[in-house]
Amino acid sequence: MGAGMVSVRDRITEGQGRRMAVAVLASVLGGVWLIVVPLVVVDAVATLLALTLVVTGASVTVGRVGIVDLSVGAVAGLGAYGGAVTGANAGLPAVAGLLLGGLAGATLGALVGGVIGRVGRLSGTLASLAAGAAVVALLEQWPGAGGAAGYHAVPLLTDTPRAHLAVLAAVVLAVLSVARSYARSREAARAAVAAASSAVSASLGDAAPVRTSLAGAVGGFAIGVGGAALAASSGSVIPAAFGLPFAATVVVAGLLAGLPPWGPLLATLVVWGAPVLGTLVPGEASAALVGGLVGLVVLAVRRGAPFQDWDRSTPPPATTDGRDRRGGRASLQVDLTLPDDRRVRFDAEPGEIVALVGPNGVGKSTLLARIGGQLPDANGVRLRGAPAPSGARRRARAGVARTWQRPQDVPDQDAETGAAADERDRSAYHAARALVGADGTSDLLRLAARRPAVALLDEPGASHPPVVVRAFLRHLAASGSVVVVAEHRPEIAAAADQVIRLGVADG
Amino acid sequence: MTDLVVAALVLGSVYGLLGAAVAVTAIATRTLHLAVGEVLVAGVLLEVLVGVDVVTSIPTPLAVLAALAVGAALSALLEPLVLRWLPGGAPVLVGIALVAGVLDALTVRVVGARTYRPTAFLDLPDVAGVPGSVVSALVFGGLGAAVLGIALARTRWGRRVRLAGSDPEAARYFGITPARTRAAALAVTGAAAVLAGLLVTPVTFVGAGQGAGFTIRGVAAALVLGRVGPFRAIAAGLGLGLAEAVALSLWPGIGSSAFVGLVVIAVLVLRGSEEERAWGRAW
Numbered sequence: 001m002g003a004g005m006v007s008v009r010d011r012i013t014e015g016q017g018r019r020m021a022v023a024v025l026a027s028v029l030g031g032v033w034l035i036v037v038p039l040v041v042v043d044a045v046a047t048l049l050a051l052t053l054v055v056t057g058a059s060v061t062v063g064r065v066g067i068v069d070l071s072v073g074a075v076a077g078l079g080a081y082g083g084a085v086t087g088a089n090a091g092l093p094a095v096a097g098l099l100l101g102g103l104a105g106a107t108l109g110a111l112v113g114g115v116i117g118r119v120g121r122l123s124g125t126l127a128s129l130a131a132g133a134a135v136v137a138l139l140e141q142w143p144g145a146g147g148a149a150g151y152h153a154v155p156l157l158t159d160t161p162r163a164h165l166a167v168l169a170a171v172v173l174a175v176l177s178v179a180r181s182y183a184r185s186r187e188a189a190r191a192a193v194a195a196a197s198s199a200v201s202a203s204l205g206d207a208a209p210v211r212t213s214l215a216g217a218v219g220g221f222a223i224g225v226g227g228a229a230l231a232a233s234s235g236s237v238i239p240a241a242f243g244l245p246f247a248a249t250v251v252v253a254g255l256l257a258g259l260p261p262w263g264p265l266l267a268t269l270v271v272w273g274a275p276v277l278g279t280l281v282p283g284e285a286s287a288a289l290v291g292g293l294v295g296l297v298v299l300a301v302r303r304g305a306p307f308q309d310w311d312r313s314t315p316p317p318a319t320t321d322g323r324d325r326r327g328g329r330a331s332l333q334v335d336l337t338l339p340d341d342r343r344v345r346f347d348a349e350p351g352e353i354v355a356l357v358g359p360n361g362v363g364k365s366t367l368l369a370r371i372g373g374q375l376p377d378a379n380g381v382r383l384r385g386a387p388a389p390s391g392a393r394r395r396a397r398a399g400v401a402r403t404w405q406r407p408q409d410v411p412d413q414d415a416e417t418g419a420a421a422d423e424r425d426r427s428a429y430h431a432a433r434a435l436v437g438a439d440g441t442s443d444l445l446r447l448a449a450r451r452p453a454v455a456l457l458d459e460p461g462a463s464h465p466p467v468v469v470r471a472f473l474r475h476l477a478a479s480g481s482v483v484v485v486a487e488h489r490p491e492i493a494a495a496a497d498q499v500i501r502l503g504v505a506d507g
Numbered sequence: 508m509t510d511l512v513v514a515a516l517v518l519g520s521v522y523g524l525l526g527a528a529v530a531v532t533a534i535a536t537r538t539l540h541l542a543v544g545e546v547l548v549a550g551v552l553l554e555v556l557v558g559v560d561v562v563t564s565i566p567t568p569l570a571v572l573a574a575l576a577v578g579a580a581l582s583a584l585l586e587p588l589v590l591r592w593l594p595g596g597a598p599v600l601v602g603i604a605l606v607a608g609v610l611d612a613l614t615v616r617v618v619g620a621r622t623y624r625p626t627a628f629l630d631l632p633d634v635a636g637v638p639g640s641v642v643s644a645l646v647f648g649g650l651g652a653a654v655l656g657i658a659l660a661r662t663r664w665g666r667r668v669r670l671a672g673s674d675p676e677a678a679r680y681f682g683i684t685p686a687r688t689r690a691a692a693l694a695v696t697g698a699a700a701v702l703a704g705l706l707v708t709p710v711t712f713v714g715a716g717q718g719a720g721f722t723i724r725g726v727a728a729a730l731v732l733g734r735v736g737p738f739r740a741i742a743a744g745l746g747l748g749l750a751e752a753v754a755l756s757l758w759p760g761i762g763s764s765a766f767v768g769l770v771v772i773a774v775l776v777l778r779g780s781e782e783e784r785a786w787g788r789a790w
Binding site: 062066067068070115118119120121122123124125126127129130131133134136137138198208240243244245246247248249251252255288289292293295296299300301303304 | 538539541589592593594596597598600601602604605606607608609611612613616716718719720722723726727730764765767768769771772775776778779780
């Protein structure tokens with residue numbers, strides 16, 4: 001018994017012990033504060049906590065993943081109606097109402113997130129705005145919930161305002177904890193890459209809409225719970241309150257927040273503190289007019305930087321499920337016809353470097369895209385003696401990785417985290433980092449982190465010194481990859497075992 | 508049926524002009540003018556309030572000029588308020604959306620929920636029984652969008668706007684100040700948006716809180732047909748106008764917001780992403 005206690009005590013580090021002590025002290029002080037504080041303050045804090053839930057969800061989707069989702073107001077509205085109003089009408093327990101609100105929010109968040117992943121960031125912003133407007137318009141037509149006039153009999157989560165605040169605080173802590181875990185996960189990194197570039201996402205073996213949809217669901221759940229909590233705290237739900245002014249204020253706060261828990265708490269206080277606590281400008285529009293503008297000014301002063309930096313240094317998982325393990329060796333056979341009817345054929349074994357050389361516009365990048373699966377290949381590409389699977393995503397999963405001539409605008413750290421297959425075997429990644437430097441552009445690091453069977457590089461000499469590229473190519477080949485590089489620079493092409501000349505006379 | 512066609516054409520012309528205006532900003536700034544609808548509403552409400560005895564009765568042409576100037580100024584302010592301070596991508600979009608939200612809240616606060624019909628100021632004569640206001644909307648809407656398209660494609664100003672948008676660094680080497688060029692493009696967008704709002708008179712009212720709806724239609728007209736450009740915006744605007752006119756005739760109670768929103772989303776999803784289309788194939 002004694003030995004067991006010592007063992008448990010040993011496992012609690014000094015830092016953990018300090019945190020536990022702080023948590024216990026905070027709980028005691030919070031309890032005392034909750035008993036003595038006036039009710040008007042209790043109501044205001046409850047509103048701020050409910051808004052913190054909404055901001056937490058927006059910080060995940062807008063801040064962490066990079067989706068400009070202007071349907072967040074409607075997601076909160078759907079959470080309020082789906083959770084608080086439906087729950088109250090059905091006589092469900094309050095916590096079940098919160099869960100229903102979260103599910104309603106997650107559903108809409110997933111749908112909008114998927115659409116944004118499918119159509120790209122700019123068009124996705126429009127789609128989210130349209131989705132938000134459509135949902136608010138439909139809520140205004142819902143006679144069961146009071147139509148445009150709204151529903152004004154939403155009960156508190158518990159019988160008394162003080163207990164309501166205590167329950168809400170517990171819910172906020174739980175949601176902040178989940179959001180923090182998600183924001184630091186590999187899933188969030190891959191969603192951020194998907195939101196920035198569906199092409200890079202596909203080259204990592206991902207379907208961008210699926211990744212952004214998952215991120216939308218996580219953020220939508222928090223926002224939906226927040227919407228339901230907001231309705232419970234205020235006792236009312238009015239569809240028009242979830243329109244563009246609210247949505248824009250939420251996304252500003254979400255962008256400003258950063259990593260939970262402190263980021264969303266601080267952003268909520270900055271944006272809604274004055275309207276909620278000070279009632280500087282009475283009326284529904286006060287949040288956007290005061291808090292939104294304050295948030296925008298702070299965001300501008302900070303040049304878009306959040307209060308709490310996102311921790312993007314999440315290591316990849318220590319184990320692999322096999323599907324993600326893209327290493328191993330593969331031979332490559334290519335037999336393709338270029339647009340000018342010239343036939344290109346070559347075979348390459350693991351460890352071999354093939355250089356594609358030729359003037360601009362001759363089809364080097366097109367050839368790489370056909371090998372990479374971004375363009376159709378008419379079964380002209382074979383891996384390990386069998387036809388390569390069709391499509392960039394399936395081909396990436398089969399071990400084909402690539403870089404682009406113009407580096408894609410994706411967050412560097414996220415791309416590396418998303419690409420890394422296995423923490424135990426990151427030699428290629430570390431070697432690439434040693435070669436190109438810690439501040440090097442992410443394309444070579446991303447490629448190396450995938451330990452590809454086939455590595456495709458499109459004019460790496462345009463953005464890296466030839467000496468670095470040559471060393472990098474040799475390193476990739478030495479680790480067992482087939483390397484195909486499209487390049488103008490002769491000093492890089494000279495590193496190749498085979499040189500395929502395109503668009504120049506034979507001989 | 509005639510009413511439906513007239514409504515479709517008027518709305519289509521107005522959305523085409525609005526889309527062309529959004530395209531100018533998109534080309535100059537590489538971002539979306541998410542406040543274009545709010546600028547439209549603010550300008551139109553000003554024209555109504557100062558020109559139709561509500562606040563003070565001044566001659567209609569002066570009221571129109573004041574509305575156009577306010578629209579241009581509000582829109583141009585996005586450059587020093589948002590574009591200059593926030594990094595591109597998501598932060599700029601969020602900043603513009605916030606300005607839209609603030610304008611929306613302000614107009615609701617100032618004029619309330621009432622809707623107004625803009626003064627018919629450019630009425631051409633009736634043509635074959637079609638009211639002059641309708642003819643005006645068709646002619647001036649189409650003409651305005653075409654002028655924006657030609658100005659972008661054929662004039663020195665258009666070349667400066669395109670260069671400032673595509674490569675600000677190169678623009679500086681040619682003696683162009685990107686910030687000033689962006690502000691000018693935004694001002695043109697704002698004035699064109701107010702003009703579009705004034706032309707909508709024969710079909711619908713304009714009121715505070717309708718800004719987001721106009722933004723959705725204008726940005727959709729600029730985006731849904733792929734590469735952003737004023738002439739494509741005219742075609743897309745006519746399509747949107749037809750969709751909305753049909754929706755209004757079928758479900759007048761629900762209004763057109765939900766229907767138009769779903770149509771826009773469906774078209775975007777079917778179209779896929781810019782990257783995907785650039786490669787010509789889905790991945």
